[in-house]
Amino acid sequence: MASSRSSDGGEGRAAPEGVGLLVDLYELTMADSYLRHGLNQEATFDLFVRELPPRRNFLVAAGLESVLDFLEGLRFSPEALEYLESLKLFSREFLGYLEEFRFTGDVWAVPEGEVVFPPEPLLELRAPRIEAQIVETFLLNQINFQTMIASKAARVVLAARGRAVVDFSPRRDHGVDAALKAARSSYLAGCAGTSNVLAGQVYGIPVYGTMAHSYVMSFEDELSAFRAFARDFPQNVILLIDTYDTLQGARHAVEIARELAPQGVRVKGVRIDSGDLARLSREVRRILDEAGLADVQILLSGDLNEYKIERLLREGAAADAFGVGTEMGTSYDAPALGGVYKLVEDARGYRIKLSAGKATLPGRKQIWRACGDDGRMCHDVLALADEPPPEPAARALLVPVMRGGKRLGPPEPLHEVRERCLKNLERLPEPLQRLERPSDYAYPVRLSPKLEELRARMLREVAQANAKRAS
Amino acid sequence: MASSRSSDGGEGRAAPEGVGLLVDLYELTMADSYLRHGLNQEATFDLFVRELPPRRNFLVAAGLESVLDFLEGLRFSPEALEYLESLKLFSREFLGYLEEFRFTGDVWAVPEGEVVFPPEPLLELRAPRIEAQIVETFLLNQINFQTMIASKAARVVLAARGRAVVDFSPRRDHGVDAALKAARSSYLAGCAGTSNVLAGQVYGIPVYGTMAHSYVMSFEDELSAFRAFARDFPQNVILLIDTYDTLQGARHAVEIARELAPQGVRVKGVRIDSGDLARLSREVRRILDEAGLADVQILLSGDLNEYKIERLLREGAAADAFGVGTEMGTSYDAPALGGVYKLVEDARGYRIKLSAGKATLPGRKQIWRACGDDGRMCHDVLALADEPPPEPAARALLVPVMRGGKRLGPPEPLHEVRERCLKNLERLPEPLQRLERPSDYAYPVRLSPKLEELRARMLREVAQANAKRAS
Structure with missing residues (x-):
């Protein structure tokens, strides 16, 4: 189920050797210089997001599997x-170093499918x-x-309120890797599958x-197209009914269902890709139900996003599933x-960056999540890694995933990641489950007193030191 | 220069065998059905864009090289x-067909780096x-x-008015393939290079x-960092001067330039990544000029886009180059x-799709471009492929690039594609070179009388036929 590596190589692979050079040149010039100056002591970096993007209430962690595979x-x-x-x-020295290169470090990370909030580290x-x-x-x-992508897809999944969402995006994704990982990230966030x-x-x-519509148009008439397809793929009969006239298409689907029922062929569903989807889907539902085909599902598609899905359902659309492409x-x-990647600790101790709007939090950390009696998330506490839990029931989100360059376990089965994400979406505070940014609520991410104190002290110290260094 | 294939395999490759399955499932079910029903006659498809995206005045064709490699x-x-x-x-029959699969078709395309306008086919x-x-x-x-990406990058290149633009986007691109092709597409559109x-x-x-700033912070003080770097990379001394205080950073750059000049080390440039870039760059320019370092270049970066670059230059920023990441x-x-891909001709003749806002143009085509005496583009004529040029000096944009599944020539050197694009950007009508969508001008793309007549006739015929088919 969840192998992240294609057996046939090529661009399908998550992280082959060839991507070692997917690196900004300055990383290599800096590295060469560090090597020459003996600046290669152990250092800890946090990967985190400073603030939520527009129109997002939370983030869904994804991408760890690619990272571990790569490292x-x-x-x-x-x-x-x-x-x-x-x-x-x-x-020469640096090129020789690269020739022998192996990643030997340790990684802690928030598992894929967990919900996170800025400025919590997704990875340390x-x-x-x-x-x-x-x-x-x-x-x-x-x-x-x-x-x-996982964070966007989770919104679409929430808007669909339990109905299936399928990724239809490959033709608009940003290349091959994007199409693969858009499918994976949206599945992980609760989608049912992909066209990819x-x-x-x-x-x-x-x-x-x-x-597609072109298929229907390749036959003499709609009924011939439906009949051919249903006979060719009796186990996968979903008929696209809006090529000519959607309601007439629905009646043709009924006709084919009746015609082929004696041969054991069942029409599984119909798809509507254009027009007033709310109205058409209700009328199609009625046509199907009146024909005794209450179990035939209706799939809606056509430039959908979470807002349109929410509106469709509010308007009483009869939908069992949604195909969502470009926008997701x-x-x-x-x-x-x-997301940024910042030094938080090195051989000299805690580190902090002092810059307007770009300050970092020093030291290795843990994220503690507290939930209420109803199971819903209440607040998070961001603490130093060696602090005890701020309250007994709090759950630690950062877990060790790699030590000495070796993974600490096999890849998580992707369907388990998906189940974790769906559980997390259920446990979100209700205001965050809505599509709009709540005006009167923000999820509380507190700093532990120890981290807060350390940060304040370091800000003072660094401001003084910087004044000296710049001089 | 322009090899599109990495020698070390992996995700860096443009189109290895592994991506054959980067296909929407319905393409395969339809194909299987066509095979069973003997619907495998020759057909012609157009790949085109129906309308310009928001905030774009033209498109720059890119991606053909990946496509030919793939096919x-x-x-x-x-x-x-x-x-x-x-x-x-x-x-079984279809799986056997795929086992022996080779692409055997012909392809005409607009060469990469040409400017195109909807609804002109980029590829046939x-x-x-x-x-x-x-x-x-x-x-x-x-x-x-x-x-x-090429179309976006061309806007950034136009806004930079001859100054160099460098792609800094890998950390925000949508995966590996996106990072590779964002670098390629932006270079092709006139950028000077990439960090990738x-x-x-x-x-x-x-x-x-x-x-990066973290490099500067890894040394005891800014001067030590600059000195170390200039000694380590004497041929590539571009100093990031805004870690602590930009103007003081500029003075440190001057100090290092003087200190290392006797050893033949030349400071090539300084980079400013934050603050009021227009004002700071002018003051840095003055500091450098007064120190006799008029040839030291200034590179600006930090969440730039074409609008910000235009404003910076309007405000008199002293910039020789821009690093542009996320937005490009x-x-x-x-x-x-x-972009969509639509049937325009098959064994039954010309084909057309009749759908509100989604109509297609029938038949194999040619795009003819007419330029004025000043060399600027005047208008295009979209004609059927077998029509003569609408005017003697018009240039045909669609050229044959593949016959019988074989490329008709080696890949174009990428620097030649880039030169073509830069020439095209110069030849754009002046209103299209601006960033805003002109309110009183749209580039004229006319249909030839023959294509217009064919389209009108087919719209009538298909409307009648569809009414019959749907019934």
Whole structure:
């Protein structure tokens, strides 16, 4: 189910050796310089988001699996080293270092499918500084994107109120990796499956799809098209009924269902992709029900998003499932997540960045989550890693996932991640389950007194030290 | 320079065999059905955009190289076939067909780097219908994304008015393939290079980058950091001067330039990443000039886009180059391009889709572009493929690029594509070079009288036929 690695190689693979060079050049020049200056002591970096993107009430963690796969497999191939040498920038010593490179660090992370809030770290990485530096670009690339899609998809899933949502986005996603991981991240966030066959193969996600309008138009008439398809795929009969006239299409679906019932062929569903979906779906439902086909499902699609789905349901649309493409696969209304990766501790102790609007929290951390008697999330406490739980029932969100460059366990089955996410969505405070940003409520993320005190002290110290350094 | 294929395999490759299954499931079910019903005659599909996205005045064609690479190499591996078989949907006959699959069709396309306008086809593909159907998802995925990024990047390049623009987007791009192709598409549209080392390796794009704030903070003081870096990379000294105090940083850059000049080390530039960039850059310019360092360049970065760059230059910013990340790499303000792929001709003749707002233009086509005496584009004529040029000097934009599944030439060197694009941007009508959508001008894309007549006739015929088919 949840293998993140395609057996046939190529772009389908989550993190082959070839992506070692998916790195901003400055990571490598800095790393070379650190090596020359002996600045390769252990350092801890936090990957976190400073604030929620517009129109988001929470984030759903995703991307960890790609990261662990990458860290464990990261090598620099002879071709990569040859290319770097051709840039005539790097020292022999550094190229030799890369030739032998293995990631040897430790990673703590919020498991995929957990809900997180800024500025909680999604991931904490402790490694020799150069290793930690070199992996920054890839980690941000993957976690920013996948968390963004999972967070968007969770909204669509919430809006669908228990109805199935299927990812229809491959043709609008940003390339091959995006299409794969949009399918994975949206499934993880509660979608039922994807139209993307490669994602089905690579991740074991259920795949969905039957026909396009062009198929219906390839036959002499609609009834012939439906009949051909139902006979060809008797176990997967979902008929697209809006090519010519949706209500007439529904009657044709009824006709085919009756005609082929004696042969044991059951029409599973119909899809409507255009027009006034609320009204049409109700009328189609009535046509199907009156024909005794109450079990035939209705799938709606066509430039949908969470707002349109909410409105459709409010308007009484008869929908069992929604196909959602562009807006979910690109997180159209917030298409980039601003996650950052910052030094919080090194050989010299706690570290902090002092910059307007860009301050960081020092030290290795733990996120503690407290829930109410109803099981709903109440508040989080962000504490230093070695502090005891702030209250006995609080749950720790950051868990160790890699030690000495080795994963601490096999990949989590993706359907388990999905179940965790669905549970989390149920446990969200009610105002956060709505699509609009609540005006009178923000989820409380508190700092532990110890972390708060440390931060205040360091801000003072660093302000003084910076004044001196800049001089 | 322009190899689109990484030698070390993996996700860096443009179109390995593994992506054959990057296809919406319905393409395969339809294909299986077409095979069973003998519906595999030659068909022609147009890939086009119905209308410009918000805040875009033109499109820059990109993605063709990925498509040709994909079409030439498309195979279904034993693992892919095994997966498809496991779905228990497909006929033996169809799985056998896929096992032997080779793309055998012809392709005409607008070369990368050309400017196009809706509804001009970016690509026209003629192949046995099943082949044409199966490749739809990948073609749309790649051309939609890459054309979208090239079109956004061209705006940034125009706003920079001759100053260099560097892609800084990998950490916010939608995955690995997106980071690679964002670098390629933005370079193709006139950017000077990228921070993405993998894109440098795969496409031969110039790579840029030196240091982050964390580097400066890793040393005892700013001067020590600058000194270390300049000594380590004497040929690539660009100093980030805003970690503590930008003007003081500029003076430190001057100090280092003087200190290391006797050793032949030249400070090439300084980068400012925060604050009031217009004011700071002017003051930094003055500090550098007064120190006799008029040749030290100033690079500005920090959440830039075309609007901010235009404003900076209007406010007199002293900038030689801009680093642009998130907004360019994700086309943030229009993060999906709605390209579609529609049947225009098949064994039965011209085809048309009749649907409110979704009508297509029948037949194989040619785009003719007419320019004025000043070399600027005047208007385009969209004609049937076999029509003569509407005027003697008009230039044909669709050129044959693949015949019988084989490319008609080697990949174009990417720097030549870039030069073509830069020339095209110069030749744009002046209103289209502005960032705002002109309220009183739209680029004229006319239909030839023959195409217009055919379209009108077919709309009538199809409306009648559909009424019959739906009944």
